[in-house]
Amino acid sequence: MDVHIDRESTVPIYLQISGGIKELILAGKLPEGFRLPPERRLARSLGVNRSTVLAAYRELKADALVDAHVGRGTAVLPRHFAPEPMGPTQPIPWRQLAREDGPKAQDPLVRDLLQLTERPDIISLSVGLPAAELLPLDAVRRAMSALLEEVGAPLLLHCPTEGTTSFRETIAGMLVTRGIRCTAGEVLITSGSQQGLDLAARAFVEPGDAVVVEEPSFFGALQAFRRAPARLLGVPVDGEGMRTDVLESLLARHRPKLIYSLPTFQNPSGTVMSLERRRHLLDLAYRFQVPIVEDDPYGELRYDGPALPSLAALDEHGYVMYLSSFSKVLFPGMRVGFMVAPRPALRQLALAKQAMDLHSTTAGQHLIERLIRDGHYSRHLKTVRAEYRRRRDLMDEALHAHAPDGVSWSKPDGGFYFWCRFPNAIPQAQLLARAAESRVSYLPGDACFADEPSDNYLRLNFTYPLPDAIGEGVERLMNAVRAAASRPRRGGNGGGTPPIV
């Protein structure tokens, strides 16, 4: 048995011995049943202490490569799963091989919706996109040309996992207007806001941990937490935001790992959490020592009502990880968002991000930094705010004109969505199919709940459709609701759980 020892190496001798023997076994040079030399003899022949060989053999036992019996010495174990002689090659059962991370059936929803919106004959009220015709194409072209000229190669090379220093500084500066005081070192650039959610889940949620979510909530967040996989604890949302009275009992009972909240222009309900509830939420988080993930992609898109401070702005003890995005105000296609978190939290998030995608697009970071620094971002925000306010009013009017009895909604003060309740007698799947026949798409409310909801909802986006299409889309949809209500397709495959959930 040929084992080589290098006394100059920084690798401990016992690991060199066990490594050498391991390699011999795995290469088949020490067959099953082969007796390793007694410890004392091997120690003598290698010129090491017996305890060193003992430690090496212990390693091999831990690897299930050898076993020792009193009186019989240490012998190489048999291969446990000797395969049969080779038959015809079997295909890989990929689906069975996949991780079991929660309900698979619901996941393709977003992808299917994104595909629907590509059909030109469909009026899309489903996805949360900014107005395509307002996208700042000229500003982007000018900025990219200037950047390639002035910044040059670094634009196309790697940057730190956390993001470029100057972009992080720019964001820290921008956040002062949102009442959030942070340093560049507390900013992490993400590949869109969705990655921020996924990072929070991957850095902090262990399988089986509980995570508090609002009911309803952003489906992309539910998806990210479900894949952790976390147990989702739903807290209902009413007109003042998350029901913090219910939250308190849940915190006491389940000791969750995170609380996820969208306090401002909540997706999908459009609700703004009251200042009192914001304070109560923070107090509860402090009392039970549970960090909060605050998601704020829509905060700057306010059309009415007073501005309320974000949880991050109110937080005095470093409990909030704040997420935001450029996807709603500027554009989503570059995949650039950001998080603000206390430094020790940020470090964990950056470690997770490094293994995920090294860093977010360098060119995209420079581009958005420039749009902020040259004032284009602020000007653009004013433009889209005015236009989206107008579209929101158009949708509200269209709903008043076309919604049948039994459909109810509130006009949101900001954000991207109307959240409409419709009669429970209409199965979601049936309405979805009828709406597709009528060439209009929406997001079924069921996708936004952690538990099965007791009511029927649909989410309507008013920022992406052109003003003319808003009235037409709402009319088509409400006709579909009316048709489904008057001629419910019961029996057959109807009733029971709709396939989309």
Added chain:
Amino acid sequence: MDVHIDRESTVPIYLQISGGIKELILAGKLPEGFRLPPERRLARSLGVNRSTVLAAYRELKADALVDAHVGRGTAVLPRHFAPEPMGPTQPIPWRQLAREDGPKAQDPLVRDLLQLTERPDIISLSVGLPAAELLPLDAVRRAMSALLEEVGAPLLLHCPTEGTTSFRETIAGMLVTRGIRCTAGEVLITSGSQQGLDLAARAFVEPGDAVVVEEPSFFGALQAFRRAPARLLGVPVDGEGMRTDVLESLLARHRPKLIYSLPTFQNPSGTVMSLERRRHLLDLAYRFQVPIVEDDPYGELRYDGPALPSLAALDEHGYVMYLSSFSKVLFPGMRVGFMVAPRPALRQLALAKQAMDLHSTTAGQHLIERLIRDGHYSRHLKTVRAEYRRRRDLMDEALHAHAPDGVSWSKPDGGFYFWCRFPNAIPQAQLLARAAESRVSYLPGDACFADEPSDNYLRLNFTYPLPDAIGEGVERLMNAVRAAASRPRRGGNGGGTPPIV
């Protein structure tokens, strides 16, 4: 006790009842010890069957909200974790809260190295970057301008999770020249190659699963698999690539979930797996039904030697998930890579990707597609291939001129790296510090091993440093080796495990 039932709802009645009671309990409206009405009575008052109420109570019991005792009925349980009255708010122990996913200490390595390369006085031989001065800045500017003009808004909007259809078609077409036949439906666009590794881990590796890796291997892959968290099974690499004889024993013993291999211009060793080994690897995968993740970022950067078919090109049974990247030939800063996988595997990967970042940068996909379609990619490949061959030769000459006895290496036929062995007597940490003093950086070999390596290696990149810097960098480094060898700093903090691993 006020429980509302909606008979028109698609939600089963028993879930409506349990949901209503659950909400009352969590809101504190039914205090600890409160007796729920006997099933028969509640059934009568709600006008439902007793079995329905029974099912509702069972739900509540399963949620640990109530408990039932014969003779005493069903009562609300106490809160288990009633917190103490509020004291001063404690800071969140973020590090303790983080998931335990493997060795934390090693992870920051890449980030630290990326930071080192930002120092202008350091000659960086450490990171795997393309030559900055060869980046196609003009071509990028022209392409972006044309795209903003011709494609317009869709450039900045969402695209399907799998990538834009036309880019996927372009890649499928491009792969014909690599001998890989696939359809656009088998291509998934990733946010860099690192994300492809992470996706394979997240879609298919459950905690505790074993994954076979080469020893040495790409440290970013080790990192992604470690975070799964997977058990890594190392198979040594020799001059012909992965030791498939050792692999066979490992497959029999451990039934791993995946085999990860870089068969062509392996990172870090530069090795090319022989055709015989490639065939043997595939045969073993078929026999033990283990899918292969083939990582091929360097395959097109061949300077000498014959071209060998990739595993994906040889695979006849859909066992290979093939990963590649534009980071090495074009630029890494846009974060665009791709995977090719059988459709059922691709579906699982796309589901994982959707929860991670929705999709990769739309603008970046269009940009690279255009560079491929207009022939720029092929022309650029010719340019960098010629230049990198020259730099490889320069590094080989510099090593011959400056390396002391005890340092050994092979001249690689392609790729980005020299893999040098240096005397085991020199602790890695000490050499790293001495090299930094001498203003030269390299990648310590230890980072590339799943297990503690028995030999000392360092990886040197020859594509990023300017030709003049290659000789100077190698000379500085070899002087550091010589100094460390002649005056090893033993004692003190020396010896034992260097802190970098």
